[in-house]
Amino acid sequence: MKKYTLTRRDFLKQAAAFTAVTALTPPLLGEIPEALLAAQGEEEVAPGVPRNQCLILENPSGTVQPADDFNRWRSGYSAVWVSGLQQLALDALWYIDPDAGVDGVWDNALAAEPPIYNDDFTQMTVKLREGLYWSDGVEFSGDDLYYTVDLIKNTPGMGNQGLFESNVDHMEQPDRYTVVFYLKKPNSRFHAAFTVRWGALYIMPKHIWEQVDDPVAFTFNPPVSLGAYKLRDFDPNGKWYLWERREDWQRTSVARLGEVSVKYAMYIDPGPSDKRVLAQLAHQLDVIHDITPEGRITLARENPTSVGWFPSFPWAHPDPTLPAVIYNNEKPGLDKREVRWALTLAIDIAQVALASYRGAATISAIHVPPTGMYPQYYHEPLEPWLNDFTIKVGGEDYKPYDPTAAQRIADLARPSLGDLVPTDPAIIKQYIGAGWWKYDLQAAEQLMLDAGMRKVNGKWALPDGSPFRVPLMSMNPESNPTMNRAAAMIVENWTTFGIDTSLDSQANPWPIMSSGEYTANLAWTIETWGGHPDLFFFLQYWHSRLYVPSGAPSAGSNSMRWKNPELDRIIEGIETIAFDDPRGVELGLEFCKLAAQEMPITPLMAYNVFTTMDTTYFEGYPSIDDPYTDPVPNWGNTKYMFVKIKPKMA
Amino acid sequence: MTLLSVKNLRAYYRTEVYGISRTVQAVDGVSFDLLPNEIYGVAGESSCGKTTLIKVISGNTKPPLKVLEGSVNYNFNDYKVDMLHISQDELRQNVRWKEISYVMQGSMSVLNPVRKVIETFRDIVDTHERITDKKKFLEQTRAHVNRLGLPTDVLNAYPHQLSGGMRQRVAIALATVFQPALIIADEPTTALDVVVQRGVLQMIREIQTTSGNTVLLVTHDMAVHANVADRVMIMYAGRIAEEAPTETIFDAPLHPYTQHLIHSLPMIGEKSTKASLKGAPPNLADPPGGCRFHPRCPYVMDVCRTKVPDLISVKERHRVACHLVEEGAL
Amino acid sequence: MRKFILKYLIPRIIQFLTIIFVGITVTYIIPRLAPTDPVEAQISTMMAMGSSLDPASIESMRAALTDLYGLSGSPVEQYFTFWGRLLRGDLGPSLDNFPTPVSKMIGQALPYTLRLLIPAVIISFIFGNLFGAMSSYYPKNKALKVIEVLGQVVRSIPYYIVAIVLLVTFSYFIPIFPFSGAYPIGTRPDWSSLEFILKNLEHAVLPAATLILVGFGGWFVGMKSLTSNIISEDYVVYVETAGLSKNRILIHYIIRTAILPQFTALAMVLGTVFSGALIMEVVFGYPGIGSLAIRAIYSNDYSMIMGITIYSIIGVAVAVFLMDLLYPLFDPRVRYQ
């Protein structure tokens, strides 16, 4: 009898070899037998933690340094926030889901009900849930909320200190579970500070913090949880964080939505995109935050257990963020609407979609992201208007909208991706988006001439003949190359059109954007709630009273320095109505029409995040068919995944 | 009985650089014998082939140097060595330093600058007679050094701490650790000042007398030969011009070149200026035909330009290669 | 001895201080010429990360941050404050991980880099020099010629390409080494556990190999050219004639003298090797100074970049200085002059 035995190490080596080979040689497809996988699941990822009970997620902020500092409230950003801290351990008053939500878009988490404003928006009353406990057994109450706001308001060096300092006059606590905020001036959106859409003000355990002398220096180690998990162990070098389900998870705010069945969760730094793909091929990484489109395609082809937001092309979860070509509206030339429109018509969106996302982009012609609930709120209602929309080109009406853009992208992607690309027009519309602006160099040329621009030696110049240089800055963080790839393609498009341009790739473009030290820039200034139609999330900064010229840091997201009286009117309208007022959507539609006419920035597409989940050990991830939340694992909102995800081998 | 017999030795440098081959006829048909218990001087201008000759007879023939023909045979008390065919191992084990040692040209710098003198002694002794008893080695070395009149301190010094003369003496001490049959001394006094030179030469002389071995003394300095050598060989352009006992060479030189060398020595009380030889030593890559000295010879004849003169014995122990001698003109 | 101090030590101390002074001043100036302002970087990053900020509140925050980051006052004042803090050993807080001190974070990452860098440099130094000397001593040896050409080629290839080739070859195609980190995910570093140390070694093989392969050629060629002079030195020819064994000559006579300038060169290349380690750590995800530096670069963490640059300037300057001080121990000629 020939006995065939493998030691575990040998097996792992072979499995790794096997997966690596399959990754690199597409024709050699194969599957690892189920029996072997089961054996692999008994592996311990840490002492006492079996692999099949531990969900392994990517911490997209990478390695956490310093690793032992869990002070989420200090000013600044730390990679520790998204190492499970804000997803699993902390909790906030309200959550707005970027997608449909487990039980609706709005969730009252720590709060028992939505915020209660008085008529002139100078008072906000918060009623809290009862029966929630901190992980050390202390009960959660209004004292914690009161203490948190009070501490932050009065401690310089804490994040958002200015926000509370400038808004909150004083607070009252009529009973143990109620806190009333008295505001210094009317603010109909004050609750936004407490509402998680990615992150917000998380509540501190008063009984811990009140013993601390210096809250800015305090490291909150080990963190005391209000969420369903508590910290079990972490790497002093910040490569991994291991969280363990609380014994009393039923005394936390997510318990009413379902059973928390994942016993352990580990947030790790898996390295760059290619390494993440290999890790998932080896079933050692359950949730990838983001990878290159090519990596996603490889997973789609090689690893049948990998799933994404869309079941096939373009797979990615579209973040409620709108990458756009942002023009500095103060620069000579770009201060003219015709020029901005000409640059828009000189972009071939199909090529940009191919170069950036290999076609796996969700495009948007209007100035709100085509994600979450927004297509229903904005894109679909505006479709007829867009079809008839005209601008003046050479004195004549010109229809710039191209309703076939998404179809074109699908057709161009098909030769290389084949059946992965959907054919049903309805699905294409849902996945890739609807139309975009035409690629029409003739019209663009006419628009340039209309604006008085001249062509000197084959390059466009300002009316006085001086050079018109439009270097395109792009964001090129370590983790995701798609924006930079899009920008490179636009630089190519514009060069073809005769624009003097170059690619200015920046690892961190945000400060440069803010100070206006750029001409054109591929990044985003428009972000939304995703699930909720209120546009005040970004429009609050766009009013002309907050206008800051280039050279000084812009107020919030108005880095393109756009000001317009009509825009001011729309913003003022939104400010004075309540968050859920249906008139908000109408004002939002007006904003979209205005922005299309003025084209202060050219909207491109959703920020597609190739979050990829492996169903080898766990199932129940969110998707377009069950959009209960956003799977992108650094969002605070992903805490809802943990009531839906179930281990396959219990 | 001879210690060394060199017969018709031809040793050339052959190089090929970028396809151009070049041959330097450094030693061209040299024959001579060394006898036990004598100091044999080799004289000649620089690049006359002296150094090459030493290389070959001491078994240091390395490319591009190549021996084309001839033989080099030693007889150390019935231990016979064919230097051109001996294995490297045997040469290293049994011949080097035990039978033939070497006091090099520029002996000032033969000592490793970053090691103490004793280390070099240890390396050399250990190579030929594995040191098992360190104490004994130290004692013997000290005794050896003292015997040669050097203070024991030199052993613990670094070379740069010693004067040039002292270093040269140390080199001689190194060369004589094993009482070899033959000591080759290549320009042992060149870089030293006159006073120190004397001391060093005396030391060589003394060693030779006490141990009765043979010294092959190579130097261009005729005065040195006059002082210490028993016999002298004059080389010119890779060939022997003349060979004779020292007195004969200095009293009755036959070869015009030897005559020139002798006459150019300063004499006490002499007033006239020295006649210098016209021209430069020949380029051995392209030597003149016939007698290689003919372009510079004051007595040049037609035959000198075409025919190589044979080395003929004019008397016992006196050989010379010159057509003048052959034809009896001298 | 007094002469030694005056002629040898004092000039070297002056040189040491000059290197540090010039280096650190340059390091201070360059980041401040950059177009971005750390305070704005902070504010913008926070907004990009989704914190809702009331526009009016940004101002008060900006003032607080400027004060906290020590960026108030004229550049000259900042410069003196900077030196003052430096002399107290305080490199300021990391801007990206405020208020953790830069020195603490560097202190944590440094051992990983050193544990990799020092053995790698020593190995490449020893082998490069040994083979370099051998290749000039045995000019006919075919194997040495092949090693020389390979060493030279690899040496001139950028660290990044060497690293990626090794990674792809030995982690992807022939997966015998792990492709990331210094130890497996889920394992806590425990330097008292043999199992952990073995795991760490396994992870360190490829990163160290990168540094060794690239460094090797440099030592090789340096040693070869140094020894090519030495092999014709009198004292080498002399002991050859004296019949010493080749190995003994190679080690005690050739390498022993040629190694001296190599020690000085060793101190000189540390700056370059550091740059290489930076890239190598990025490719292999190794948690040292390089990874720290890259993260600081991506987040515009000036004080961190500056801290790392200062550390490496001081580190290299100290290394050079130490080498200079130790040099007389190896070279008796200097000792007695």
Add this chain to the structure above:
Amino acid sequence: MILLSYNSPYDPGKSFVVPWDLPPSQEHLFGTTSRGQDLFWWLTFAVRNSLFLGVLTAIISRIIAILIGLTAGYRGGWLDRVLMSLNDTFVVLPLLPILILLGFLLRDRMNLFYLAVILGLFGWPFDARLIRSQVLSLKERSFTRTAVYSGTSAFWITINEHLPFVLPIVFATTINNILWSIGMEVTLSVLGLSDLTTPTLGTALFWANQHGALVAGVWWWIAAPALVTIVLFLGLYLLFTSINEFIDPRTRLRLIGG
């Protein structure tokens, strides 16, 4: 390959001119990229640009090295000490963080030309040291002394008498310097800190990484530039050694036997 770039049927600045992701074939020697470019033809431009950078850097750093090396070596004294202190400082400075910061500073103006200038400004110290030591040894030789006694000005001694001896060293290290600067460009480009729209060996790898070429199975996009780099470096290295052998009087001497 440089010459071939002038015959390229494709404009390297254009994407999607050929079908993408094609493996190497007769039609596309090195295959095509995920951006629809023919890799072979694209790399002809890359080699051209990288060499341009290398040569320009070498020229600039050579000029500085000669000036500083000759001056320090000849003048000696305090000037020598100051220059060599500066020299050693430049040797010690960790270049990469500084280049990265300069990359931030120059942003899109960081084109090949500026990069060459910057690298040139940093690439001289090793050679300056070498030249200085050469001059120091030349100074001791008799012809310098003769020239000094005959009243020739220091400047002319330096130019007339020393430069001819120093030039061989300069040539010998040129290729090393070219290789060094091409290598630096690759490093910076891979980090995304150079002019990314200009084809170079570094940007080839950068865009390959940006398109996840490795996991996408488009291995030729990584392999071809890496291979071309290695071949280029090997070629330059062999050129370097043969030039060196030709120039170095010592080697020559040894070869012809002296």
